[in-house]
Amino acid sequence: MANHHTALTPSGPRLPAFAQRLVRWQRAHGRHDLPWQVSDPYRVWLSEIMLQQTQVATVVPYFERFVAAFPTVADLAAASLDQVLAHWAGLGYYSRARNLHKAAQMVMACFAGQFPDSAAVLAELPGIGRSTAAAIAGFCFAERTPILDGNVKRVLARWAGVEGFPGEKAVEKQLWVWAEALLPESAADMPAYTQGLMDLGASLCSRSKPACAACPLRDDCRAHIEGRQAELPTRKPKRVVPERATCMLLIRHGDRILLEKRPPTGIWGGMWGLPEVADSAAALAWCESQGLRVKLGAAGPALLHVFTHFRLTIVPQAIEVLGEAGRVAEGAYQWYRLHDALEAAIPVPVRKLLLQQGSGLD
Template sequence: MSQFADRLIAWQGEHGRHDLPWQVADAYRVWLSEIMLQQTQVTTVIDYYQRFLQRFPDIASLAVAPLDDVLALWSGLGYYTRARNLHKAAQVVMNDFGGAFPRAPTDIETLPGIGRSTAAAITAFSFDTRAAILDGNVKRVLARWAGIDGFPGQKAIENRLWALADSLLPASGSDMPAYTQAQMDLGATVCTPKKPACLACPISTDCVARLTGRQAELPTPKPKKAVPERSTVMLLIRNDAGRLLLQKRPPTGIWGGLWCLPETADTLGAERFCTDTLRLAVDLDPALPDFVHVFTHFRLTITPLPAIVVGATALADDGALRWFDRSEALAAGIPTPLRRLLNA
């Protein structure tokens, strides 16, 4: 076990990733990358990360920005709670920490949207702090190497993995950036979920999964459950100028704070919904073909229903409804299904 960190650090120096744009000792940039990389692959994140930094180069600029601007730059990256929490956390740093990103993992964990592993990664990369990470890649590496059975999402198994991760840290804080990056790189490029490249792995000589032929079994997969199915009708309402009606969703929940199409439960009640709720008289066109959008916990079948406004187009003045032309809508914070419709 004492050689575990040394092997990973040596491997990272020769085979790890060294050209990622967030590999700098800057807490703001590291934090931004860690949040974007949650549930999202590196290749997808890079362009978003660079555009985000161009608009918000530091914590202060992010903290004072309108949330709509933040969500617009996040549009298409998904898991929008991350963007809302990022914005809130920037404001907390400015108000409670004097604009300086906190150094202690326990302080970092108090910021919205940051858990133990993310806090450890930020402080290890930015301040050379000896703090263990335990993201999905690291759980897989450690479960295989130590032969730990059980779904890592179960608290007892997670606690075992945390204890192991803490015990394997290098002695010197100066080694923490390379060691932390090595764990991430190993899980992403070698110890992959399927067909791991064990011959290229620096810890394969004493890996329990490799020695017992259990690479495909470990880590123990999550027990399967039936994926719930939901459906909705999204109204593509245009006025006589061809502008599209969008409705801002509440700040929490699915697509919180984003501009979306008005929704109703079914096509039969769509016209009445427009009249009673939106205060618009419309002529409905035939529905467009259904399509499916998959969330983490359910599948949503979407029926796009075009409609043209008849008569007055005045909207309520609460700011939740607004007419957009196509280019304005694509530049706003909108969810992926709406972007797909506008691009079709």
């Protein structure tokens, strides 16, 4: 095992060379054909929000459909939240879509439809943190300001030999200091430099089996020199993922199914879902409370849905309404034909359940 030295301090003659090598590499070997590699801050912003927690290959088709539906920030601001969520459905982390909609409305109301050209002001918009603001400012306005997303944390932690899990505040603070110190001297290099950091982290400097032989930074990368690529950055401490369970009610009335508008915040906030109770035994009581006379069908096979912070086991309970639909289609509830339900802003597991159970609804 190589000796573990303390991390270098962000100063010295190597620093300008870091940016120069990265910019040269990006221009020769980086990605140049992504649909959001344009000077339009609306598209750059949209891509940055979509790319949080989500891989490029997943994002591209969503991005293209989203831009086709909402070509400008004005179109997005004028759309309903339901329309926005319907185009986001399947990407997960739905607070991103709610913040996207709010931010678009703020750009229209407070900035006359023009995105602010500084990272400091951009970071005041909902859902835009320091790194996302810097990416928009660096790509579109050539502002010399650092980014620090997950891929960039890995590149800098390895190159500078920064110990500790990057999700911890003290470690992240240290990485921000490096990110600031390594910026190119010329603002004109900012778009290529910013893209280069992202590209390097997404390709050569991958989490497992990094391709160090092709890396432009290998000659003075601490992880490479000390053979510690597998150790840096320090992995997140293991923790037990909580398990939760719920029963989702597939309530049919003729050729329609009942959907419930979820509260505006929390998991799947603002989306349409199925009514939920603790278990199948509570299903009848819920129907009675809504004035529905029903016949319970069989509970379907359980569906496991994994979130970042917990695992959810969903038991679908089929229910047929006999006679009148009662007073249920008021307020948060609405009857949908299957086709319309599948077009609505529904979470992935609800879509799966509707498709599994939907043969009698179309």
